[in-house]
Amino acid sequence: CAVGRSPKSTSHSTMDSSSSLSQAVNSLHIETEPAALYAACVLISELAEKAPTLVFIYLSQILDDSGTFQDSTLEDRQGSKLWVALRDARPEIREAATRATSACLTHVIAKRDSQLRIRWYQLIYERSMASLESSSTDAAHGSLCVLAELVDACQGQGLTQQQLGRAFDTVWRLRDSRHLHCRVGLLALLPRLVAAAPSDLASDWLPQHAAHLLSSLHAGPELRAAAFLALGQMAIGVGTAFVEHVPAVVQECSDALLAVSVSKGRSLSRPPVACTEALACLRLLAEAHGAAIEQHLARVLPSLFHTGLSSSLASTLGTLAVHVPSLVPELQDRLLDAVCKVLTRCSFAEWIELPTNDQSNQGGRTPVVGLALTNCALDEISDHGGRVVEGGTSLQAQVTLSLQTLGSFEMVGCELLSFVRECVALYIDDVRPPVRSAAAVTCCRLLASAFTGGMAVAHYHDHSCDSEGRAQPYLLRTQHADVHYHQVAGTSSVALEYTSGTVVCVHTGGNGRGGTDASWADTIGRLAMVDTVLERIVIAGVADAEADVRHAVLSALSPAFDVPLAQTGHGELLLMALSDETAKARELAIILLGRMTDLAPAHLLPALRTHLFDLLTEIKHSSSALRKEDAAHLLGRLVYATPALTRPYATSILHVLQPQL
Numbered sequence: 001c002a003v004g005r006s007p008k009s010t011s012h013s014t015m016d017s018s019s020s021l022s023q024a025v026n027s028l029h030i031e032t033e034p035a036a037l038y039a040a041c042v043l044i045s046e047l048a049e050k051a052p053t054l055v056f057i058y059l060s061q062i063l064d065d066s067g068t069f070q071d072s073t074l075e076d077r078q079g080s081k082l083w084v085a086l087r088d089a090r091p092e093i094r095e096a097a098t099r100a101t102s103a104c105l106t107h108v109i110a111k112r113d114s115q116l117r118i119r120w121y122q123l124i125y126e127r128s129m130a131s132l133e134s135s136s137t138d139a140a141h142g143s144l145c146v147l148a149e150l151v152d153a154c155q156g157q158g159l160t161q162q163q164l165g166r167a168f169d170t171v172w173r174l175r176d177s178r179h180l181h182c183r184v185g186l187l188a189l190l191p192r193l194v195a196a197a198p199s200d201l202a203s204d205w206l207p208q209h210a211a212h213l214l215s216s217l218h219a220g221p222e223l224r225a226a227a228f229l230a231l232g233q234m235a236i237g238v239g240t241a242f243v244e245h246v247p248a249v250v251q252e253c254s255d256a257l258l259a260v261s262v263s264k265g266r267s268l269s270r271p272p273v274a275c276t277e278a279l280a281c282l283r284l285l286a287e288a289h290g291a292a293i294e295q296h297l298a299r300v301l302p303s304l305f306h307t308g309l310s311s312s313l314a315s316t317l318g319t320l321a322v323h324v325p326s327l328v329p330e331l332q333d334r335l336l337d338a339v340c341k342v343l344t345r346c347s348f349a350e351w352i353e354l355p356t357n358d359q360s361n362q363g364g365r366t367p368v369v370g371l372a373l374t375n376c377a378l379d380e381i382s383d384h385g386g387r388v389v390e391g392g393t394s395l396q397a398q399v400t401l402s403l404q405t406l407g408s409f410e411m412v413g414c415e416l417l418s419f420v421r422e423c424v425a426l427y428i429d430d431v432r433p434p435v436r437s438a439a440a441v442t443c444c445r446l447l448a449s450a451f452t453g454g455m456a457v458a459h460y461h462d463h464s465c466d467s468e469g470r471a472q473p474y475l476l477r478t479q480h481a482d483v484h485y486h487q488v489a490g491t492s493s494v495a496l497e498y499t500s501g502t503v504v505c506v507h508t509g510g511n512g513r514g515g516t517d518a519s520w521a522d523t524i525g526r527l528a529m530v531d532t533v534l535e536r537i538v539i540a541g542v543a544d545a546e547a548d549v550r551h552a553v554l555s556a557l558s559p560a561f562d563v564p565l566a567q568t569g570h571g572e573l574l575l576m577a578l579s580d581e582t583a584k585a586r587e588l589a590i591i592l593l594g595r596m597t598d599l600a601p602a603h604l605l606p607a608l609r610t611h612l613f614d615l616l617t618e619i620k621h622s623s624s625a626l627r628k629e630d631a632a633h634l635l636g637r638l639v640y641a642t643p644a645l646t647r648p649y650a651t652s653i654l655h656v657l658q659p660q661l
Contacts, residue, residue, distance in 0.1 A: 017054055021047055025061050028081035034090055041085050041096035048103035055108050062104065063124065083127060086142030091181055094138065098145040105153035114157075121158035124150050125167075132170050137179040144171060144185030151192040164197050168205060175212055180222060187216060187226040195237025202238055209234065210245045217252050228253070228277035232284025243289060250285070250296045253278040257303040276312035279304070283316040290323040301330055305338050309398070314405040321410060328412055335409055342402040343423055351419070400438045403427065407442030411449060420446050421529045428536050433546040440540045440549070443533050444556035527564075534564055538573045547582045554588035559595060566599035575607045583630040587637050594641025605645055612638055612646060616656045628660070 024040035032040070044062060048055045055062070062082050085097035101124070109120045124146065131143035147167060151159070159167075171189060174182050190209050194202045213234070216227035231249050235242045256278040282300065285293060297320065304313060317335060321328050336348040344351055403424065420443055427439035541553030554577065557565065564570065577589035590611075597604050615638065618631035635653070639646045646653065 017047060017051055021054060021058055025058050025081060028062075028084050030084055034088075034093060037085055037088065038093050038096050041082075041093065041100045044082070044100040045096070045103040048100065048107045052107045052111060055104065056112075059104065059108060059120075063101075063120070083131070083142075086146060087131065087136060087139040088142075089138050091141070094142045094145065094181075097142065098149060101146050102149040102153075105149055110153060118158045121150065121154055125159060125163060129167065129170060132174075137177065137182055140174060140177075141179065141181040141185050144174070144182065144189050147171070148185070148189040148192050151189070151196045154196065159196070161198055161201060164193060165201065168193055168197075180220075183216075183219075184222060184226045187213065187223065187230045191230050191234035191237050194234055203241060206234075206238060206241060210242070214245075214248060214252065217256075224256070225277040228256070228275075228281040229284075232281040232288075235285050235288040239288065240292075243292065246285060246289065246293050246296055249281065250293070250300050253282050254300045254303045257300075257306055275307065276310065279310075279312045279316045283319040286316075286319050286323040291326065294324050294326055297324055298327060298330075301327065301334065305334050309338055309342065309401050309405055311401065314401075314408055317405075317409055332409070332411060332414060335405065336414070339402045339406045340419075340423075342398050343427070348419075351423070396432050396435060399427065399430075400432075400434045403435070403438035403442045407438070407445040411446070416446055417526055417529045421533050425533045425536055428540050433544075433549050436540060436544065436546070437549045437552045440537050440553045441556045443537055444553070444558070444561070447530055447533060448558050448560040531564060534561065534570065538565070538570050542573050542576050542580075547585065550577075550580065550585050551582070551588065554585060554592060557592055562596050562599060565592070566596040566604075571596065571600055571603055575604070578607070578611050583634065586634055590634060590637045590641055594638070597642055597645070605642075608638065608642055608645055612649065616653065619660060620656050632657070632660070 020043060024043045027036050027040045044055065082097055082100060085093050086101070088094055088097070105124075109117055112120075128143040128147045128150065131139040132147075134140070171186055171193075174186050177183055177186075190213065194205050194209055197205065210231070213227045213231050216223045218224070219227075231245075235246070235249075256275045259275075282297065282304075286297060304316065307313070317331055321331055333348075340346065340348040340351050346354075406424070424439055424446070425443055427435050428443070430436050430439065537553060537557070541550055541557065544550050544553070565574065571593075574589060574593055577585055578593075580586050580589065590608075593604055593608060597608070612635070615631045615635045619628050619635065622628050622631065639653070
């Protein structure tokens with residue numbers, strides 16, 4: 001489908017697309033080989049999205065073989081070309097034809113005027129109903145799929161209440177069909193019909209629809225998956241009218257998750273896959289009803305983690321945290337336990353109780369046993385690589401998913417700096433690039449939360465401070481800078497002054513009546529932990545062997561890190577990224593350094609000025625068109641990121657760029 005994904009529109013590519021589309025339309029007939037029929041449907045789908053105007057020219061041939069559907073009868077339309085694929089005996093071809101129809105509805109027909117749009121809707125509706133009333137189960141399945149896409153596209157317009165009622169009466173007769181695909185297609189269509197129908201009609205349909213969906217949960221794996229999704233979609237579509245069915249649905253979700261857990265204990269050789277559809281159903285219920293069903297969702301929380309971590313579980317947890325905030329504390333505790341068991345082979349509560357080694361200079365702690373457990377996990381991944389463990393996934397996949405889940409969930413009121421430094425940051429040195437990338441990005445997100453939460457950082461506009469009421473300053477020696485700190489008079493904040501001249505204020509969370517030496521030292525120790533982890537992150541973003549890892553790390557360094565990154569040691573490391581072998585890494589470095597020029601102009605601006613001259617030289621003298629293009633793109637980024645730096649050189653920049661036009 002390279003033709004459909006062509007990024008540039010030229011006369012030559014348009015001719016190729018038109019020729020390819022014409023061939024695809026002509027191949028939509030019964031005698032066509034299955035592979036060619038499938039390819040034709042895929043091409044129509046891609047071109048409908050990328051070149052809708054071109055597809056509209058052929059739309060009458062795609063959906064109505066009679067040429068002009070306005071004057072044709074229903075019998076004349078039975079040869080409509082796309083409907084050949086929708087009636088095909090192979091389900092994969094019917095699904096591809098459904099996607100093509102959906103693309104035509106969404107990107108081609110929906111952009112036309114209302115009168116023409118409704119006429120196309122009526123045509124597709126009549127064709128779908130004609131196929132549903134036929135004796136062919138394959139045609140019925142294709143029509144169910146198309147009717148579902150049509151109802152979505154109409155959005156309550158284009159189909160009358162009588163037509164929706166006729167559609168319901170027709171498809172409802174297929175609820176006991178022996179054809180599995182027809183029953184699955186019906187489950188996908190029912191919530192759409194209820195959502196599109198007027199409220200009085202939807203209230204009449206809802207009880208029998210909900211009862212049918214609940215009964216389908218026990219009719220087989222395929223129907224169960226479709227029924228869970230349909231129940232969640234119906235909750236979204238009908239709103240508060242679905243609340244009375246929530247207890248039964250939540251109980252079914254809990255039973256499905258617990259069933260996986262029970263069978264998981266019976267057979268370790270082939271453990272079952274997590275019931276992702278039940279998790280998706282819970283996610284949709286939370287979106288639809290939020291805090292109104294809090295008590296029902298609270299009962300199912302213990303079941304969520306019985307299947308282990310998964311991307312579907314991570315998405316569900318995020319939705320629950322947004323729509324039911326009262327569940328966040330329990331969700332955090334359970335998530336931390338699940339992640340900690342993967343990373344350290346013990347629960348988070350057990351990890352906290354591990355013996356520690358005090359490090360007064362760093363203010364942190366290093367659990368001896370926890371470090372050994374984490375290194376053991378690293379060794380297992382390094383030695384066995386893709387070895388499959390309990391749960392059906394490799395150790396690498398488990399660790400990567402755990403790190404990504406921990407970074408994606410918004411932790412509130414949790415002190416995780418020690419856990420980040422002593423556990424998560426260790427995986428930055430893993431031998432597997434996906435693990436390194438996930439660990440570095442997770443560290444960035446958790447540290448950024450610390451800065452914006454319990455360690456809120458703000459700049460002082462006046463670097464001079466009144467000495468009255470201050471305690472004796474302390475001196476913290478880190479690897480990169482000497483940091484003097486003291487308590488700000490009458491506040492619960494600590495002021496820090498770096499050797500670079502930057503002064504920041506860190507809120508310690510006190511009561512504003514002054515603090516003790518221990519509270520100040522604890523705050524500085526936390527900052528030292530941040531500095532230690534940040535150094536490892538920056539090194540990974542600059543020197544990692546994998547370009548994808550470097551890109552991910554540099555992208556994850558948000559503005560929350562600008563103050564500590566502007567210090568001499570970190571800033572010099574980031575300047576090395578300007579010489580990265582990939583243009584994307586150099587672009588990210590320019591954006592990052594440009595944000596920090598106001599914080600540390602003395603050692604950042606000279607290097608960026610030199611880089612500006614290097615880019616101009618590259619554009620002017622390079623013999624490679626690709627290198628010139630990259631240099632011009634980076635120059636634009638540099639001009640945007642550092643306008644004060646590039647403004648005096650605007651004339652020189654224009655003199656270099658004009659000959660290249």
